[in-house]
Amino acid sequence: MTAHRVARSWVPMPEDHPFGLQTLPFGSFAGPGGRPRVGVAIGDQVLDVSAAWPALAGCDEGLFATGRLERLLAAGPACWARTRQLLTRWLSEAGERERVAAYLSPASAHTMLLPFEVADYVDFYASEHHAANLGSMFRPGSEPLTPNWKHMPIGYHGRAGTIVVSGTPIVRPAGQRRAADGAVQVGPSTRLDIEAELGFVVGVPSGMGAPVPLDRFDQHVFGVCLVNDWSARDIQSWEYVPLGPFLGKSFATSISPWIVPLAALEHARVTPPPRTPRPPAYLNDAHQARWGLDVRLEVRLNGTKISEPCFADMYWTAAQQLAHMTVNGAGLRTGDLFASGTISGPTPRSRGSLIELTWNGAHPLQVAGGEERTFLEDGDEVIITATAPGPAATTVGLGEVTGRVVPAEAAVR
Amino acid sequence: MTAHRVARSWVPMPEDHPFGLQTLPFGSFAGPGGRPRVGVAIGDQVLDVSAAWPALAGCDEGLFATGRLERLLAAGPACWARTRQLLTRWLSEAGERERVAAYLSPASAHTMLLPFEVADYVDFYASEHHAANLGSMFRPGSEPLTPNWKHMPIGYHGRAGTIVVSGTPIVRPAGQRRAADGAVQVGPSTRLDIEAELGFVVGVPSGMGAPVPLDRFDQHVFGVCLVNDWSARDIQSWEYVPLGPFLGKSFATSISPWIVPLAALEHARVTPPPRTPRPPAYLNDAHQARWGLDVRLEVRLNGTKISEPCFADMYWTAAQQLAHMTVNGAGLRTGDLFASGTISGPTPRSRGSLIELTWNGAHPLQVAGGEERTFLEDGDEVIITATAPGPAATTVGLGEVTGRVVPAEAAVR
Known part of the structure; x- marks a missing residue:
C-alpha cells in the first residue's frame, strides 16, 4: 500500500530487484584502457559515474575522477546525501533518461575492482x-x-x-x-x-x-x-x-x-x-x-x-x-x-x-x-x-x- | 689501522660522527612551502636529495620527486646500491664539493616528517x-x-x-x-x-x-x-x-x-x-x-x-x-x-x-x-x-x- 511512495527507476528491472533505486551502491570497475571507474549499480546495469559526473552533475566535478571511492568517502555526509539525491533523480525522472542512459552498460560486461585502498x-x-x-x-x-x-x-x-x-x-x-x-x-x-x-x-x-x-x-x-x-x-x-x-x-x-x-x-x-x-x-x-x-x-x-x-x-x-x-x-x-x-x-x-x-x-x-x-x-x-x-x-x-x-x-x- | 680504507666526507664533522659516510640514512623533511622533500643526513647537515637528484644524478630523475621514500623503497636493491654509491661519491670527492654543497643545510633547521606512508x-x-x-x-x-x-x-x-x-x-x-x-x-x-x-x-x-x-x-x-x-x-x-x-x-x-x-x-x-x-x-x-x-x-x-x-x-x-x-x-x-x-x-x-x-x-x-x-x-x-x-x-x-x-x-x- 505504500509502494507508490517509492520512486521507481526507468531502468528496466523486476519490481523486487535488490539493486533498485532504494540501494544505489558504489563500486569500481575496470573501464576502457583498464583504468578504474566508479560505477553505481542499478538493476543489472552499471552507471559509469566517473564519466557521467563531470558531464551532468554541475558540482563536485572531480569527485569520481580517480575511478575509485576515496574522494567520495572523504567528502562526508552532506556530499553523500547530495550525491544520492542526484543519482535518484537521474535514474527515476523520465526527462533524465535520454542523457543518463548513455552512461549505462550491463554489469555482466565489467570486471569489478577493489573499490578503495583499505587503510587499516x-x-x-x-x-x-x-x-x-x-x-x-x-x-x-x-x-x-x-x-x-x-x-x-x-x-x-x-x-x-x-x-x-x-x-x-x-x-x-x-x-x-x-x-x-x-x-x-x-x-x-x-x-x-x-x-x-x-x-x-x-x-x-x-x-x-x-x-x-x-x-x-x-x-x-x-x-x-x-x-x-x-x-x-x-x-x-x-x-x-x-x-x-x-x-x-x-x-x-x-x-x-x-x-x-x-x-x-x-x-x-x-x-x-x-x-x-x-x-x-x-x-x-x-x-x-x-x-x-x-x-x-x-x-x-x-x-x-x-x-x-x-x-x-x-x-x-x-x-x-x-x-x-x-x-x-x-x-x-x-x-x-x-x-x-x-x-x-x-x-x-x-x-x-x-x-x-x-x-x-x-x-x-x-x-x-x-x-x-x-x-x-x-x-x-x-x-x-x-x-x-x-x-x-x-x-x-x-x-x-x-x-x-x-x-x-x-x-x- | 684500517681507518684509511674508509672514505671521509668533505662535510665538516668529528671523525666519530654517527652520521658519517658509513651511514647515509634517508628521511623526509618539510621543505619550502611545506612540501615534503627527501633528505640524506650527513654529519649535522641534510642533503636535499629531492632538489639535487634531477640536477646532478643523470639517472632515475623522478626517484625523489614526491619528497617521500616510497619510490626509492619500491625501486629495489640494484637502485638502492647505485644511489648509495652515487651519494658516497658526491659527499666524499673534493671535486664534487662545489656543486653538491649548494644542496646542504643544517639538520637543526628542518622539521622531519613521517618518511613514508606505512602500509601494514x-x-x-x-x-x-x-x-x-x-x-x-x-x-x-x-x-x-x-x-x-x-x-x-x-x-x-x-x-x-x-x-x-x-x-x-x-x-x-x-x-x-x-x-x-x-x-x-x-x-x-x-x-x-x-x-x-x-x-x-x-x-x-x-x-x-x-x-x-x-x-x-x-x-x-x-x-x-x-x-x-x-x-x-x-x-x-x-x-x-x-x-x-x-x-x-x-x-x-x-x-x-x-x-x-x-x-x-x-x-x-x-x-x-x-x-x-x-x-x-x-x-x-x-x-x-x-x-x-x-x-x-x-x-x-x-x-x-x-x-x-x-x-x-x-x-x-x-x-x-x-x-x-x-x-x-x-x-x-x-x-x-x-x-x-x-x-x-x-x-x-x-x-x-x-x-x-x-x-x-x-x-x-x-x-x-x-x-x-x-x-x-x-x-x-x-x-x-x-x-x-x-x-x-x-x-x-x-x-x-x-x-x-x-x-x-x-x-x-
Missing part, C-alpha cells in the same frame, strides 16, 4: 553465539566467553594489504600447526574455513586523541559491504596465544565489490539484543544510536545453502565498535574498514563459519553432488549474499562476496 | 627475555613462554594509521581497565609504558601466494628505524585475551625519522643466539641469513639513562620474521613496517620497557630531579637512541625516536 583493517568478534561457540572449542574446560567479552567489543587489527575483491581466487595457505600428538608440522592448511561478516567502511577521518562518540557514527561511516574472513583454523589455534590471530587470517580477506551506503539501510535499523551488564557510558546506546541492522545473509558452498545468519542477532553494534576503537584516541583514516566478526545466530542453521556448522568437524555438511564437507577442499566455491528491508516493502541488496579455493602453489617445509 | 604494520615479540618477563607478569602461575614461542616468531598486526614520526606528542590514552577488586573502570591509562624496538621497512612488494624465503630478506627490506611502541598496560592486560593487543597499543607508535639502509649494517651482522628446538626449514637459517644485528640502544627518561638493550640478544631475526610473515602466502607492500618487539636482554639493565625495568611497578626507577617513576607521568619525555659498528671502527647511527606524554584531552566515562 580491524576485525571484531561481536556475535555472542560465535564467541561462545569458538571459546568452547578452542578453550575446552574454560568459560566459553572471556571475562572481558560483555564489557567491550573485542577486536584486533588484520592485514589490510591482503584484502581482495570478490572473485579473487584464494590460495590455500601453508603454515605451522600442532598435530594431536603434539608434533609441530608445516604444510598447507587442512582446516580452511570461512567467516561470514559485515564490513563497515570509514569515510571521514578523525583526529588522533579525539574519540568518536556513538552518536557520530554516521558522520564517519559511509556504508557497508560483505566480508569473507577466510581462516585457517589449524594455523590459528597454534599461533594465537598470547597475541591473537595472525597468519591464520592474514593470507586473504574477501569483500563484496558494491559498497551500500548507510542511507540505504535506514529501514533495516532495529534494536540490538539487550546488553547485560550495562556497558560503560561511551558504549551505552540506550537512548541513541540504534544501529542493530536487520541484514540477512545466506552462505552457499558449491551451490548448497549451508547457513542463514542474521546481523540483527549481533551483541555489539558497529556504532559501539567505532566508539570503542577510538576511545583510546586512535584516529580514523578514509578507507579504514572494520568488520563485525562472524555473524552467528542462536540456531545451528544460522552459524557463519564451518567450524561452528560442523562443530569442529564432528558433523560434516552435505553439499552438492552427494559430497560431505567439514572444512574447505581445493576447488570449493563459497558465495555469501545478503539483503535487508528497504522502504515500502522493497529489498536492499548487498550483492555477494565469492571466492574459490585453489591449491597451495608450492609445498613449504 | 606488524609487531613481533622476538626477545626471549621480554616474552618470559611479560609472561610471568601477565600469566602468573603458568609457564612464562607459551608452547608455540620457540617454534615461530609470534607477532600481530598493529595500527598503521597511528604511526607517527619522532617528536609527535603522545596523548595519554583512555580506555577500560579492571581494578584489583574486579570492577571495570574507564579513564586515562595509569600504566603508560614504552617498548624500545627496531623496525624494518619493506621496499619491494611480494605477490600473494609467494612466500619470501630467508635468503631473499635483503631483496625486499630496505632498512631499519627505531620504534617506540607506546603501551597502556592496564588497557592491554584487560583486553588482550583472546584476540591479542588492540587499544592498549593502537593509540600511537613512534618511529625515528631517519631510515638506515641495510647496507650500512653489514658490519653489525652477528650470529643470533642458538635456537633450541631447531625451527622448521623455512625458519632454519643455520647456513644462511646471519641477520643477528649488533645494534645497541639507549633509553632515556627525562634525561636519565634507564636501559641499554642490545638487539644481538634477540632470539628471532628479522629475516625469520619476514619468512614467517609470508609463509602463509600473505603478500608484502612497499611501506610495510615490521617491528622486532621489545628488545630486552638477560640483565635488569638491558630491559626495553618500564614494566620490566620496574618489575610491574614494584621497583621504581630513579630519574632526574630526584623523582621516581614506575610508569609514565604527563610531561615525561622518552628518548631512544642507537648505534651499531660500521666499517673500520666507525659508528653507524640510527638517530633517535622521542616523544613527550601530554594529558588525555577529554575525560572519557
Whole structure:
C-alpha cells in the first residue's frame, strides 16, 4: 500500500530487484584502457559515474575522477546525501533518461575492482553465539566467553594489504600447526574455513586523541559491504596465544565489490539484543544510536545453502565498535574498514563459519553432488549474499562476496 | 689501522660522527612551502636529495620527486646500491664539493616528517627475555613462554594509521581497565609504558601466494628505524585475551625519522643466539641469513639513562620474521613496517620497557630531579637512541625516536 511512495527507476528491472533505486551502491570497475571507474549499480546495469559526473552533475566535478571511492568517502555526509539525491533523480525522472542512459552498460560486461585502498583493517568478534561457540572449542574446560567479552567489543587489527575483491581466487595457505600428538608440522592448511561478516567502511577521518562518540557514527561511516574472513583454523589455534590471530587470517580477506551506503539501510535499523551488564557510558546506546541492522545473509558452498545468519542477532553494534576503537584516541583514516566478526545466530542453521556448522568437524555438511564437507577442499566455491528491508516493502541488496579455493602453489617445509 | 680504507666526507664533522659516510640514512623533511622533500643526513647537515637528484644524478630523475621514500623503497636493491654509491661519491670527492654543497643545510633547521606512508604494520615479540618477563607478569602461575614461542616468531598486526614520526606528542590514552577488586573502570591509562624496538621497512612488494624465503630478506627490506611502541598496560592486560593487543597499543607508535639502509649494517651482522628446538626449514637459517644485528640502544627518561638493550640478544631475526610473515602466502607492500618487539636482554639493565625495568611497578626507577617513576607521568619525555659498528671502527647511527606524554584531552566515562 505504500509502494507508490517509492520512486521507481526507468531502468528496466523486476519490481523486487535488490539493486533498485532504494540501494544505489558504489563500486569500481575496470573501464576502457583498464583504468578504474566508479560505477553505481542499478538493476543489472552499471552507471559509469566517473564519466557521467563531470558531464551532468554541475558540482563536485572531480569527485569520481580517480575511478575509485576515496574522494567520495572523504567528502562526508552532506556530499553523500547530495550525491544520492542526484543519482535518484537521474535514474527515476523520465526527462533524465535520454542523457543518463548513455552512461549505462550491463554489469555482466565489467570486471569489478577493489573499490578503495583499505587503510587499516580491524576485525571484531561481536556475535555472542560465535564467541561462545569458538571459546568452547578452542578453550575446552574454560568459560566459553572471556571475562572481558560483555564489557567491550573485542577486536584486533588484520592485514589490510591482503584484502581482495570478490572473485579473487584464494590460495590455500601453508603454515605451522600442532598435530594431536603434539608434533609441530608445516604444510598447507587442512582446516580452511570461512567467516561470514559485515564490513563497515570509514569515510571521514578523525583526529588522533579525539574519540568518536556513538552518536557520530554516521558522520564517519559511509556504508557497508560483505566480508569473507577466510581462516585457517589449524594455523590459528597454534599461533594465537598470547597475541591473537595472525597468519591464520592474514593470507586473504574477501569483500563484496558494491559498497551500500548507510542511507540505504535506514529501514533495516532495529534494536540490538539487550546488553547485560550495562556497558560503560561511551558504549551505552540506550537512548541513541540504534544501529542493530536487520541484514540477512545466506552462505552457499558449491551451490548448497549451508547457513542463514542474521546481523540483527549481533551483541555489539558497529556504532559501539567505532566508539570503542577510538576511545583510546586512535584516529580514523578514509578507507579504514572494520568488520563485525562472524555473524552467528542462536540456531545451528544460522552459524557463519564451518567450524561452528560442523562443530569442529564432528558433523560434516552435505553439499552438492552427494559430497560431505567439514572444512574447505581445493576447488570449493563459497558465495555469501545478503539483503535487508528497504522502504515500502522493497529489498536492499548487498550483492555477494565469492571466492574459490585453489591449491597451495608450492609445498613449504 | 684500517681507518684509511674508509672514505671521509668533505662535510665538516668529528671523525666519530654517527652520521658519517658509513651511514647515509634517508628521511623526509618539510621543505619550502611545506612540501615534503627527501633528505640524506650527513654529519649535522641534510642533503636535499629531492632538489639535487634531477640536477646532478643523470639517472632515475623522478626517484625523489614526491619528497617521500616510497619510490626509492619500491625501486629495489640494484637502485638502492647505485644511489648509495652515487651519494658516497658526491659527499666524499673534493671535486664534487662545489656543486653538491649548494644542496646542504643544517639538520637543526628542518622539521622531519613521517618518511613514508606505512602500509601494514606488524609487531613481533622476538626477545626471549621480554616474552618470559611479560609472561610471568601477565600469566602468573603458568609457564612464562607459551608452547608455540620457540617454534615461530609470534607477532600481530598493529595500527598503521597511528604511526607517527619522532617528536609527535603522545596523548595519554583512555580506555577500560579492571581494578584489583574486579570492577571495570574507564579513564586515562595509569600504566603508560614504552617498548624500545627496531623496525624494518619493506621496499619491494611480494605477490600473494609467494612466500619470501630467508635468503631473499635483503631483496625486499630496505632498512631499519627505531620504534617506540607506546603501551597502556592496564588497557592491554584487560583486553588482550583472546584476540591479542588492540587499544592498549593502537593509540600511537613512534618511529625515528631517519631510515638506515641495510647496507650500512653489514658490519653489525652477528650470529643470533642458538635456537633450541631447531625451527622448521623455512625458519632454519643455520647456513644462511646471519641477520643477528649488533645494534645497541639507549633509553632515556627525562634525561636519565634507564636501559641499554642490545638487539644481538634477540632470539628471532628479522629475516625469520619476514619468512614467517609470508609463509602463509600473505603478500608484502612497499611501506610495510615490521617491528622486532621489545628488545630486552638477560640483565635488569638491558630491559626495553618500564614494566620490566620496574618489575610491574614494584621497583621504581630513579630519574632526574630526584623523582621516581614506575610508569609514565604527563610531561615525561622518552628518548631512544642507537648505534651499531660500521666499517673500520666507525659508528653507524640510527638517530633517535622521542616523544613527550601530554594529558588525555577529554575525560572519557
